[in-house]
Amino acid sequence: MVRKNLGRPTCSIYLGLACVSLTLHLLLALFCLSVLQTACVLPASSSSSSFSSIIPRTDTHRHQSVSSFSSSDASSSSHKLPTSNERHKLNANTLHHKGKDWLNGPTETEKKLIGTGKEFPKGKGLSVLEALFNHPLYNLPHPELQEDDWLLRVKTDEDATDKESREDGGEEEVAVSANSQWQSASQEEGYERVTWTSDAETHPPWLRFHLGISRWELYNRKDPNVPQLTHYLATQRVLSAVQKTGGTQLKLLLSFPNHGQALLKPMKQSRDAETDVNLFYFSDFERHNAEIAAFHLDRILGFNRIPPVVGRLINVTTEIKEITTDRRLSRTFFTSPVGNVCFYGQCEYYCSTEHPVCGQPHALEVSLAAMLPDLALAPRRSWRSPWRRSYSRTKLAQWQKEPAYCDKVKQTPPYNHGTRLVDLIDMAVLDFLMSNMDRHHYETFEKFGNETFLLHLDNGRAFGRHSRDEPSILVPLLQCCRIRRSTLLRLRLLSLPGFRLSDVMRKSLARDPLAGAAPLLSEPHLAALDRRLATVLQAVHTCQDQCGDVVYNDLEGYDEKHDQQPD
Numbered sequence: 001m002v003r004k005n006l007g008r009p010t011c012s013i014y015l016g017l018a019c020v021s022l023t024l025h026l027l028l029a030l031f032c033l034s035v036l037q038t039a040c041v042l043p044a045s046s047s048s049s050s051f052s053s054i055i056p057r058t059d060t061h062r063h064q065s066v067s068s069f070s071s072s073d074a075s076s077s078s079h080k081l082p083t084s085n086e087r088h089k090l091n092a093n094t095l096h097h098k099g100k101d102w103l104n105g106p107t108e109t110e111k112k113l114i115g116t117g118k119e120f121p122k123g124k125g126l127s128v129l130e131a132l133f134n135h136p137l138y139n140l141p142h143p144e145l146q147e148d149d150w151l152l153r154v155k156t157d158e159d160a161t162d163k164e165s166r167e168d169g170g171e172e173e174v175a176v177s178a179n180s181q182w183q184s185a186s187q188e189e190g191y192e193r194v195t196w197t198s199d200a201e202t203h204p205p206w207l208r209f210h211l212g213i214s215r216w217e218l219y220n221r222k223d224p225n226v227p228q229l230t231h232y233l234a235t236q237r238v239l240s241a242v243q244k245t246g247g248t249q250l251k252l253l254l255s256f257p258n259h260g261q262a263l264l265k266p267m268k269q270s271r272d273a274e275t276d277v278n279l280f281y282f283s284d285f286e287r288h289n290a291e292i293a294a295f296h297l298d299r300i301l302g303f304n305r306i307p308p309v310v311g312r313l314i315n316v317t318t319e320i321k322e323i324t325t326d327r328r329l330s331r332t333f334f335t336s337p338v339g340n341v342c343f344y345g346q347c348e349y350y351c352s353t354e355h356p357v358c359g360q361p362h363a364l365e366v367s368l369a370a371m372l373p374d375l376a377l378a379p380r381r382s383w384r385s386p387w388r389r390s391y392s393r394t395k396l397a398q399w400q401k402e403p404a405y406c407d408k409v410k411q412t413p414p415y416n417h418g419t420r421l422v423d424l425i426d427m428a429v430l431d432f433l434m435s436n437m438d439r440h441h442y443e444t445f446e447k448f449g450n451e452t453f454l455l456h457l458d459n460g461r462a463f464g465r466h467s468r469d470e471p472s473i474l475v476p477l478l479q480c481c482r483i484r485r486s487t488l489l490r491l492r493l494l495s496l497p498g499f500r501l502s503d504v505m506r507k508s509l510a511r512d513p514l515a516g517a518a519p520l521l522s523e524p525h526l527a528a529l530d531r532r533l534a535t536v537l538q539a540v541h542t543c544q545d546q547c548g549d550v551v552y553n554d555l556e557g558y559d560e561k562h563d564q565q566p567d
């Protein structure tokens with residue numbers, strides 16, 4: 001009946017409506033697809049403890065993004081982004097996605113790049129560490145550095161003349177003065193007379209380290225000066241020892257005769273003592289062996305973003321107590337009931353008689369980190385981490401309450417451009433592996449603007465517990481589902497039997513002077529590294545199952561070259 005009554009015009013109206021509805025549905029579907037591709041599936045629960053059950057994740061909730069984002073640092077949002085630099089295309093500046101192959105595990109090319117790990121050439125007499133560093137992934141071609149990609153440069157005689165003749169004298173470039181002969185004006189007691197010229201041969205290791213800092217890394221792994229620098233720190237006569245200000249725990253600044261300096265952190269815990277489970281991360285002690293191990297781990301991950309650190313056995317009496325001019329420090333020395341020489345210094349945390357640093361009776365293990373160039377020469381910018389913890393016993397940080405937090409970070413300068421976000425994720429991977437929950441800030445060199453690497457300073461609270469992993473450290477990766485390709489490939493390499501991370505770390509740490517006393521990381525800590533590495537790879541895998549655009553391809557152009565090489 002109804003059919004009968006339907007005239008031709010009504011029919012076309014229905015047909016039209018059907019078409020409109022179909023188009024709308026299509027548009028809606030397209031929109032949904034595009035949204036799902038750019039954002040990732042996030043954990044459903046909002047409490048921080050939910051992160052412990054993140055891996056592997058199967059939930060598929062979407063969360064509304066929040067429109068306002070208070071920048072993590074007032075200075076960070078005001079800092080203008082420089083234009084992207086073609087020269088560093090290979091390093092990390094291209095966003096590129098190579099189709100579906102990325103989505104599940106290593107591609108054929110990647111497998112070729114990584115190898116099977118079985119070819120570790122034991123027979124060739126190479127150690128696992130040497131074999132790792134010989135691997136193509138640790139020898140990626142780097143574009144030539146331009147003049148302004150170096151943090152400092154030696155001033156030549158011509159520069160000096162130029163500057164004198166200029167009226168304003170406004171030299172922008174930070175320069176190390178080394179005209180024909182660099183002579184210190186005053187001959188301070190104990191310091192050597194300076195006879196450095198612009199010839200690198202005459203420079204002490206610490207100066208060569210400073211002059212080797214570039215836009216993309218703190219040191220070149222192959223630079224023979226790095227072992228020379230650590231040897232220098234471990235053996236030079238200590239000329240002065242004073243407390244270093246800044247930070248919350250006790251640390252000293254040592255000076256050496258040829259004007260080098262080191263940041264000292266003393267041994268506070270035995271190697272295998274685990275941090276008390278009831279201590280909050282912000283109440284944890286700093287560990288000297290964590291500073292040393294962090295330097296090795298960062299280098300093994302291919303980052304080169306931690307100043308070289310070395311262990312040393314110092315004499316508390318002759319190398320600190322008897323030479324210090326720091327009254328605040330010398331006042332705190334005492335002899336313990338068993339006759340050990342102890343001190344505690346003045347600082348916010350653990351500087352009291354109840355928490356002394358003691359020699360046995362004089363010998364004390366310490367870590368010595370190479371000092372970065374003076375802030376007057378090379379100013380640094382401190383950035384508050386978007387994933388900073390609340391540093392409160394009760395409050396949760398924003399990222400712990402909002403699973404879609406990364407969407408906001410991704411839109412906020414400097415994380416919306418260049419490599420900053422993947423740099424931060426590199427840092428989260430490093431911190432998760434060593435279980436460092438104390439990364440509240442990070443620093444960059446002001447000179448390089450936003451196109452530069454992140455300094456991974458202050459690792460004293462890492463390696464506190466081996467029996468537990470802390471999934472919340474990995475949240476930047478879990479929430480953003482983004483990782484640099486070179487990092488991912490190296491992580492995969494380090495998970496293969498021939499290059500197992502724990503084996504490489506054991507070998508690398510054995511080179512430290514303190515390894516003679518006891519391995520710098522106990523076996524349970526080394527085993528934890530392998531376990532955590534598997535967790536990181538699993539997290540990436542889960543991301544790849546759930547989101548697009550996970551891998552940031554910083555190796556563009558390298559695949560093709562590699563493919564052309566004979567197997």
Ligand SMILES: Nc1ncnc2c1ncn2[C@@H]1O[C@H](COP(=O)(O)OP(=O)(O)OP(=O)(O)O)[C@@H](O)[C@H]1O
Binds near residue numbers: 250369370458459
């Ligand atoms: N190798 C270095 N060269 C120069 N400066 C350094 C070096 N390492 C650390 N610093 C500076 O010293 C400051 C304090 O050092 P560090 O963060 O290790 O101390 P801390 O007591 O652990 O700090 P916090 O309590 O804030 O965690 C750092 O923020 C950094 O600016």
Ligand SMILES: [Mn+2]
Binds near residue numbers: 460461
């Ligand atoms: Mn610290």
